[in-house]
Amino acid sequence: MATSSFSKTFVLAEPRDINVFQELEKAQSTIKTRERDEKAESKKAVKLFSKVLTRKNAHG
Numbered sequence: 001m002a003t004s005s006f007s008k009t010f011v012l013a014e015p016r017d018i019n020v021f022q023e024l025e026k027a028q029s030t031i032k033t034r035e036r037d038e039k040a041e042s043k044k045a046v047k048l049f050s051k052v053l054t055r056k057n058a059h060g
Contacts, residue, residue: 012018
């Protein structure tokens with residue numbers, strides 16, 4: 001899960017800008033992520049890691 005943090009203290013240049021922040025607070029934030037096939041990804045990772053180890057053993 002991604003997180004972010006920042007200083008929550010700031011000064012607005014224009015008093016009307018507070019409306020923008022209030023609207024953003026009301027708006028729903030949705031993030032779409034792609035579906036992952038963890039089993040397939042795990043198999044692929046093991047296969048690639050095996051290749052790396054095989055190459056290292058071949059070169060001494």
